[in-house]
Amino acid sequence: MRTDIMGVGFDDLTLEEAVAAGEKLAQGPGFSYVVTPNPEIVDLARADAGYRDLLNGAGLVLPDGIGVVYAAKLLGRPLKGRVPGIDFATGLLDRLAKNGGKLFLLGAKPGVAEQAAARLKAAHPGLVICGVNDGYFKDSAPVVEKIKESAADVVFVCLGAPKQEKWMAQYGPETGAHLMAGLGGALDVYAGNVKRAPVLWQKLGMEWAYRLIRQPSRIGRMAKLPLFLVDARRQSKKERRA
Numbered sequence: 001m002r003t004d005i006m007g008v009g010f011d012d013l014t015l016e017e018a019v020a021a022g023e024k025l026a027q028g029p030g031f032s033y034v035v036t037p038n039p040e041i042v043d044l045a046r047a048d049a050g051y052r053d054l055l056n057g058a059g060l061v062l063p064d065g066i067g068v069v070y071a072a073k074l075l076g077r078p079l080k081g082r083v084p085g086i087d088f089a090t091g092l093l094d095r096l097a098k099n100g101g102k103l104f105l106l107g108a109k110p111g112v113a114e115q116a117a118a119r120l121k122a123a124h125p126g127l128v129i130c131g132v133n134d135g136y137f138k139d140s141a142p143v144v145e146k147i148k149e150s151a152a153d154v155v156f157v158c159l160g161a162p163k164q165e166k167w168m169a170q171y172g173p174e175t176g177a178h179l180m181a182g183l184g185g186a187l188d189v190y191a192g193n194v195k196r197a198p199v200l201w202q203k204l205g206m207e208w209a210y211r212l213i214r215q216p217s218r219i220g221r222m223a224k225l226p227l228f229l230v231d232a233r234r235q236s237k238k239e240r241r242a
């Protein structure tokens with residue numbers, strides 16, 4: 001049973017539970033993908049039924065933003081907590097390093113995935129990164145072929161939303177990988193180009209504010225958050241009346 005937040009069904013899992021579920025999916029058989037919607041992504045899904053179906057069709061739907069956790073509370077169906085995509089990914093990296101699963105990194109500007117791969121291999125001894133590709137390709141076919149040839153089990157797809165979710169759903173099954181995770185700007189963080197908020201800010205649910213201070217150009221995107229919560233409040237009243 002998933003928890004419905006404004007049309008998107010979230011898995012109510014702790015980080016550890018999410019990583020364990022991801023590890024299981026990564027071992028196959030078959031293909032699935034992980035999405036990590038924040039309020040901005042849920043808003044996109046509210047305006048686009050096709051995109052919403054694609055999010056709901058994921059093997060794991062994890063609440064990346066504190067805004068989703070607040071909305072869940074307002075709706076009277078609280079989630080266990082926030083599961084940031086990058087924390088899920090890091091947990092999965094540890095499991096892959098232990099069980100020998102192969103990882104492919106897709107996305108970000110040219111050179112970033114290579115840089116991320118080098119740093120990840122140093123931080124997770126035993127991790128096998130079987131290939132990388134930047135996220136500014138025009139034709140998907142050669143990228144699909146490259147992933148197939150690499151025999152990757154897991155692919156981190158970091159193309160930003162909604163592109164990454166659409167890409168995973170459309171091309172993922174052809175690649176032979178068992179699991180893909182859409183992780184936005186994670187490769188920039190792993191490469192060391194973008195810093196995450198200090199842990200205290202993360203624990204206080206203030207990571208969004210830290211990102212805003214570091215990248216003020218995100219203001220337009222973040223201004224939607226209060227509106228999202230107002231809508232959640234409205235929805236909650238509507239459900240109580242029904």
Ligand code: UDP
Nearest residue numbers: 107108109135136158159160161184185188
């Ligand atoms: N990106 C990409 N291809 C594109 C558009 C974006 O690889 O066509 C990358 C971009 O370089 C960045 C990531 O996708 O690394 C998106 O980062 P952003 O911080 O916007 O994502 P968020 O974490 O907020 O979802």
